[in-house]
Amino acid sequence: MFNRLMITLTSVLLFSTTPFSAARAETITLRVLGQPSGSGLIAQQKEKPFFEALAEKTGLDIKVEYLPVDVAGIPDTDGLRILKSGLFDIVSIRGPQVSRDEPSVLGLDLVGLNTSFEAGRKHIDAFSGYVGARLESQFNAKLLGVWPAGPQVIFCKPEVKGLSDLKGMKVRVGDQSAANFVAKLGATGISMPFGEVQQSLSRGVVDCAITGPASANSGGWPEAATTVLPVALQLAVNGYAINLNSWAKFTPEQQTKLAGAINELNADIWAFSKELYEDAMRCNTGQPPCERGKPYKLIEAAVSEADLKTVAAAVGEVSLPTWAKQCNAVAPDCEAEWKKSVGVELGL
Template sequence: MSKHILMVIGLVAASVVPASAETLSLKVMGQPAGSGLIANNKEKPFFENLAANTGIDVAVAYSPVDVTGIPDSDGLRVLKSGLFDIVSIRGPQVSRDEPSVLGLDLVGLNTTFAAGRKNTDAFKNYVDGRIQEQFNAKLLGVWPAGPQVIFCKPEITGLDDLKGLKVRVGDQSAANFIAGLGATGVPMPFGEVQQSLSRGVVDCAITGPASANAAGWPEATTTVLPLALQLAINGYAINLDTWKKMTADDQSKLEGAVAALVDEIWAYSEELYDDSMRCNTGVEPCEQGKPYSLKEVPVLDSDIAVVAKAVGEKSLPVWAEQCNAMSPNCEAEWRATIGKNLGL
């Protein structure tokens, strides 16, 4: 066979190599860099090493949302636009664009990690359907930042002391709950909270102990009330156009790897909560955070009862009206899934 024919065969063979043999390029927008150890120790390394973690021939450009300059409330819009292929969705922040997301984590619903896992597993398929329909994106998994507790600059002894105070909240469900206590809920990006507490723009703020520790909130507060209002459910979603370009094998590998990451974060979030509460209140061992000396307020049975009643009396009715306005079957699907778990 002549060299010319061999060259032609080689050129033809090269021209018919399937597109899947090319390296897949993914742009990933992550959690804020300052939001804590879940982002820095789990999420960032996972995506930066996605090829090794999945076996997919992929190159990833990972950017924390606060580095991009994009508001974290725009996560779903960013997915729809295709500006990023995968987004680490901040659930409370994007719930105004898609209210069904908030149905995963109404105030009073997920007061423990076990309850949160059961409730999110029950409702996430509905949320996925809504995100696919409205934002051209597929939900790959959901996970908790951790129990959302109350940090205050003035000393408080319980929920009653919040009356008349300004409280930073992460979503509408928390805002409604805080309003019911006679306080004012103030929506505010996470990165602005520490300074706002220092300057008295807000008196108190709600987040997880690990995030508060990482962002230095104990430097601007005196008291923490470890009463879990929510779990701050976040998630990972991929643009459907990007998803459809992937081979079935690569799709399966990505789903499996993200599922494993999500499982890891659920366990890590619980570990972080315990350690961060010790760190924030000056108790040893403090292994993963910075030690502070906040006063930990004992949780009253009466306050636990107020939060427990919030789902049926405040969180669900207000949220259902908002969600049904966007999707008429939203409340019915919630009651058939999470509501069934709760006996509602």
């Protein structure tokens, strides 16, 4: 009798909790690893608010847990490994930082390749399909779009008038492509976390450093520098990717909604990045209007035709040959695919 009663009660409890459990199972949790909290206004005003409002924007039954990479205590160089592991479902990929794990990413933004937003759109669109295929095969991930932090320019503590003045100096660089470029100029490229640069400039640990004007402004670099040389070397390409197992949790219709929303974010960041660059250049050099940053009074060195030619020539002379060896070592078709897409655009 007791056994029959227990069986009956158990059956009732299971029946009564089944709808509740099914309802909970429909909610998909997306853990998002974002850009560093102190990396600038793109992360603060675009990325973070977007993901926090993603459920409302898409109408999907999702719960989003957004965490900046530095708050999570994860090196940003590990972005693709984290994505592959499934520890996070979506990762805001920092292109230069993850390029050691997947060199093809660097092919989107070699020094001298993207010297303007217009050039960047063209070249990134041409090669992102190949990069996406690599992420899928090597990291079980789907690329959901690519965006630029903005033109990367040079900030120096000593006053400089052009690229030739960098000879003999120590320059903080963001990736190997930039390191190879400054080496060609006779300078020494030094890898250093963004948060350490301002103090390093102040103390003379480095003479110059490369980043976007908005990032430099938010990091206080103009407090330690005297000059900005606004010759664009790269666009500092970043992007979003989702683990394929996480992607498979959604129906095709839901996937379309999610991908569409992130496409809108990418487009929004492209436009915002250009606005930030122009505003930050004014802020850093004390020119009104300065609407989003802190005003400083850096000297803006004039960009010469010789410097523009040096940067443009860097693709064929420095960036491409060095990168191609690295990329071909892990993907034998890498250079060939780049030349068939981006190379055709450049006439190489």
